[in-house]
Every structure is written in C-alpha cells, then in structure tokens.
Amino acid sequence: MNTTTQGPSRVYDFNAIEARWRDYWREQGFFKPDLGHTEKKFYYLNMFPYPSGEMHVGHGRNWLIGDAICRSLIMQGYRVLNPMGYDAFGLPAENAAIDHQTHPKLWTDNNIKTFRRQFRQWGVEFDWDRELSTCDPAYYRWNQWIFLQLHKKGLAYRDSSLVNWCPGCDTVLANEQVIEGCCERCDSFVEKKNLTQWFFKITAYAQELLDDLDKLEHWPQRVKTMQRNWIGRSEGASIRFPLVGHDEAIEVFTTRPDTVFGATFMVLAPEHPLVEKITTPEHERAVAAYASQAVAASEIERLQLTRKKTGQFTGAYALNPVNGERIPVWIADYVLLGYGTGAIMAVPAGDTRDFEFAKKFDLPIVPVVQPRGQTFDGATMGEAYVAQEGVMVNSGPFSGMPAGEETLKKFVAHLEENGWGSGQVTFRLRDWLISRQRYWGTPIPMVHCGACGIVPIPEEQLPVLLPEVEFLGRKGLGEIPEFYEVLCPQCGIKARRDTDTMDTFVDSSWYYLRYLSSHDDAQLFDSDLANAWLPVDQYVGGIEHAILHLLYSRFFTKALRDLGLVNFGEPFARLYTQGMITHKAYRCKEHGWVAPNEVQQGERCPRCTQPLNVTLASMSKSKKNGISPDEIIARHGADTERLYTLFMGPPERDIEWTSDGVRGAARFLRRVWSFVTERAGALQAAQGSPLEPAQFKAHDKVLWRKLNLTIQTVTQDFEHFHFNTAVSALMELTNALYDYA
C-alpha cells in the first residue's frame, strides 16, 4: 500500500464508517446460506416480531444478541440460517387501525418498513430473501391448508361449549388468555357464553407433549415445568356410587381416590341429569328453586373460593362402595356440570370447599389422612387437611399406611378388583379454541350449507381471501355479505362461508418451517429441506411465550409429522429465554401515561403538574416508556449502541435501562480505533509474519497469555449469551495492548 497517501483518519468518524459498510454484508451474501449444503449448518431463530411501530432498545437487544451470535458462527465456518418475518395478524393492528382511522394492512405495512429501516440502521442482518409476513395471502393460504388437513384427521372440530367472552374486545378468548377471570389485553371481566366454535384437538397429543419434555435437554428447566403444569397430567380414578332405590349410580372422577373412606356425602351440579330423577317428592320444590337460581350465576362466580356455600338436599342416598355406608346426595352450585362428571364425592376432611359445606349443613366429617403424631377429630377440626402426607386413618385395610402415590395406587387396584371403579388419567390441558370473531386474521376455509352441513373448501380454491374492504372497526367477516355469500362447493345452492378467523397463534405455530420455502406456491415447505435443517438449533425469545406459543408449536410439529411432512417431533432443540428491559413508567391520575422525556421536574405531570405515580415496568408502547435507539445512534453511532446494549448485563435477567454508561462504551471504541490507526503501518507490515513463542520475552508472554485467555473467555461467553463479560474481556485486552506497546 502506498503509505504516502492520506492514511486512515485518526478521528473515529462513526457516521462515515457505518454508512460505508451498512449494505456490505447483504450485498456479499454472507447471510444467505445455500440450503442444499448442510455440513456445519446452524438454524438460528429469534421469535418473530409483531410489527407494531418503532422498535425500542429492549427489542433491539433481542436482535443484537442474534446478530452477534450469528456473526460469530459465520466466522467459525457455520452455514447460518437466520430468517426474519412478521407476525402481522391480530388485535393490536385492529385496535391501532381504529385509533388512527386507517386499515390494519396499511398500518402493518408501514411498520414493516420501519422495522426494515431500523434493522439496517443497527447493522442487524438476516436472510432477507426469505422474508415473510403472516397477513400475506401467500402465507395464510397455508394456515387454511393445514386447517383442512387437520379437519380430515378429526383434529379440527366444531363444538358448542362455554367460552370466554370478552365484552371489551368483543371476541372470544382462549383459556390461556384469561388471567384471573379478566381479559389479558383489556382487563375486562370475562363472561361465559355458549357458542359453537372451532377447536384443534391438542389433547390428542397431551401425553406425547408431556413425555417429550424429557428429551429437551437444552431447554430451561422452568419452561419445561410451566409446560408440565399446564398439561397437568393427573392420575386418579373414576368411582361409581350406587344410588339407593335406583338402578343408576353416580360416577365421579377424583384425583384423590385414597380419600374415599372419607366421602360422607355426594354433591351433584344442579344441572346434572340425575337430579330430576332421584329427588324425592318432598324435596322437589326446594331443589327446583335452588337449581334455577344457581344456573343464573356465571361459572367464574360459582368457582370463587370465597363464595358463600349454598346447596339443597335431594332426599336421595348413595352407597359408598368401600364401606357400604349410606351417604346423602346434595346439589350445590360449587360443582360445575362442565368439569369432570358434574358430580363429586365430598370429602370434607380433605377438601376446603367440602369442609365449609359440611360445616354449614351439619354433615359428618371423617378424617382419612393425618400428619404423623397428630390425631384429627372430625367434630373439632378447624379446617380441611388437604396434603397427601402423613398416615391413612379410618380407611379400613389401608389404615396405618403412609399417605402418598404408592398407597393411592393400592386404592385404585382395590377399586378395580371389586368393580367399583377404575384408574384414569386426566389432563388439565383443554383443546385449543381457534375461532375468533375478528376481521384481521386468517379466514376459516369452511362453508355452512343448509343441505350439506359443514363443507370444507376444496384445496384448489385456496386461499379464501380476506376481503379488501374499508375497515369496519370491531365488526368481523359476518358483516361483509360479499365475503360470506357463496355457493356450496358440494351441491351448488346458496350457502354461507364460516365468518370466524383463526387465532393468530396458528400463524406462529409453524412459521419456522415456512422460512425454508417462503415463496413456494406449491407446498407448505420442502420436506427434505425441513428434515435437514430442523429442529431449529437455537431459538430465542421471551419467557411470556413459555406456555402458549411453544406448546402450540410443539403440537403442530407433531401433527405435521403425523401428516408425513416432517420426520421429527420437536421444533426447537435449544431454547434461550431472555429477560426484559425495563424503564421507569410515569402515570398521571388524570392524563394517563407520560413519556419519560416529557416528565417535569420533580416527577410531575407536564399538563397539570400533579405528582406522577412511578413504577418500573418493561418497555412498552402502552406505558410510553420505550426508549428509542435513535438518539444514541445519532450521537455515538450504531456500534456504540450495540456495544452498550450488550454490555448492560446478562440477557437472561431483566435489567433497567439507563444511558449512564453510553459514554464509557463510546470511549472504549475510540480507544480501540486510536490504537489501531496509530500503528496501522507497522501492523500492516507485520501481516503474515510468523509468531515465535519460544523467543517471547517476559512482557511478550504477559500479552500472549492475556490474548489467549481472552479468546477462550470470549468464545465461551458467546456460547452462553454472556455478552457483558465478553465485552469486559475485550476491554481488558485493550488495556493490555496499551500496556504492551
């Protein structure tokens, strides 16, 4: 190189530098692996984003983590697939469209453009040729295709059931979207309504979803635990209690068959079919009166632990099969028809609600489990003893045995031997309700025909397109006759399309496969590529998706496997859940949330000067506490923003964002810049010259050791997502260089 020409600037001009390289990696194709070759392949994936506006520094951290890992892997010779796409359907787009008087598609497209600009500004790279958006018909036609295949196999079905209705959002919610009886989005009290809905039969895979968790060695333990609890397998028994004076028996399911000797009365849901039959004439009026007022309450209200216990004796008796005792049959509203069999064996000594009921109506209490060293007296017990720990008592041949799983199995065997009942496995997991009554989602490809019933749309007619109409606000497809008026594909008479759209979790349950064939119009994805490139080698996302998204994705993978489309059953080999970036959030009682940069001196509202309520919350649009990266990038450059963000702390923990340390990060990069540029000539001249460790002097050895320690540390840190300690190590190496030279 001609050293007399102007050398590199001594000033770290980050703007010029970053402009020069911004499009370089894309143009050189570094992030575009040839999927045909799979030696040293690595499929890296961040959970794809919801395009909801500008990304803040918290979002940024997710992408920067991925970009750092992928770049290091490419340097280590891996073929890295890191695709980007957008989870574009859903409520937020609809709500924003209403707020801004626009159409969800326009709002979404604008946000996607913003995302692309921000990624480019950050230097975060993906295989852009595989970019997809779930609201694109080229994508959602495959949601519809999957729906038809599941329907053929009986895994998609229609059922009338009590559903969660959110009056605020004007839509049905899945169980998982109801938190403590309220809508997770708008906080309205959720009602129960009877509606005919579409379900995916995820319960058909419950046992496999549970068992395969043991294969996921590289998933965080707590995510697996959350899934186990959600699937909620319990071993119990169904037991038959013959009715006195009738041929029928009351069948109950219980997870504690070991407490059967303590069943001193039965409780049926007021709506139970046997109630009318067994109620004796003297009790008919009271029972009917009680039943009609009981069903008026919502399920939520009936399940409240604090609810007053009410009930009515039917006059009928049942026999406890294990001891032949006659026990009275009551009805009460705390037992629901929709759960289990709609009838329970009441064990007041072992269940809190049964205990309260027995106390109120003066029914016998017989303890069957007590802690070692204690003796319970049914008449004087202050509360139920619910633990399965201690010793069995008052339980015939089982008295004296230790309470627990082993003894429970003995009870089940005893019931089975005598024909009184049988062991049963139940799951807490319910089938996945996928119907939504909103516009902005994938239309369900079914037709309702007066003559033929429910008719699937033939595959050749896919996609059923979302009509391009002016946005109607909260109304769904049921308000758009041009959409739903159709001729029956089977018999040709006038019929009506299904006007439900799919839960957007359907979109995100298989997108990681679609990336392989983003533009393929002939198939869902290329199975050979899928079998070669999946499971995803590293999946990164928030812990908030531990149950819903991850469980649905695992279910979809297994269903697709059983459809013959892939040869594996788990989509994600390694999972990393990063924490949130938090920031102070300010709220004025009167004027709502206030952005941090508008807060007046003394933490007061800019409009009324009232003191603000300050909390620490994860950055979000709704709380206006998201910090944009733009200011830091404008003042210090993208590299500094990247460095600072990753230096803040280990990503698995939540961390509070401050900009206090930004100057330190900027200073470090300037130090590196100066060191190299000041010695550029000498360094260039020495390129390629061999190292001779045998000739090292003492101070050489110090640097040599420090260098290798740094390489070792940083390499390991990258593998464990510890970018903060990696940066520290690089700062130390830089200091060592300054000491040396």
Place this chain on the structure above:
Amino acid sequence: MLLNRAVESLILLLSPICPFIGEELWQTVLSHPDAVLAAGWPTFDPSALQQDEQELVVQINGVVRERMSVPSALANDRQALERQALALQGIQRRLDGRAPQKVIVVPGKLVNLVV
C-alpha cells in the same frame, strides 16, 4: 509478530458486537483483502495458559518498574527470585550500581528493591 496477532484477534472478537468498526479496521485501515466474516475465528493456544511460569512485578521503592517470568519451580525460592530481579537489564540500569538496602519478596506477586 505478537502485537499484530493480538490486534487482529481483538478486531475479530469485537466484530460480532461492533461489525461496522470491525470491517473498517480490518479492511480499510489494515488492508486485509477478505471481510471479517470470512477471516475465521481467532484460534486459541492452550499452551499459552500453562502455568509453568509465573509473572511477578519488580518494584523499586514500591513503584513497579519491570515484569519478569519465573519458572513455577522457583516460585518460593526467595533467593532465586531476588537474583533474577537484580539481573534484569532495566533494573540494573535504574539501580546504576547501587545495591538495595532491603529486598522484599512476595512469592507469586512481587520483588520490591528498597534503595
């Protein structure tokens, strides 16, 4: 040479986090023909971390003036450590013929020559 290797490693290790400055230093300032992403990941030499030597600082009147590597075998041999410290060229130059009044040795850490 070593400085070159160390600087290049620093740039390569920093680049996944700071890719812009990485490419600029690598390609523009140091005129490498390849991109950082094509340059490979720094290799680590485990023998560099072997502890068959220890590093001590040599002080004169409590101020660090030199560093020396000492074979681990001699780690606790105070006389050998003192001898080696006094033999360093840089120390000899500074002492300029003076003999230390007192020598403080902390094995594994330092030799302090009090004059």
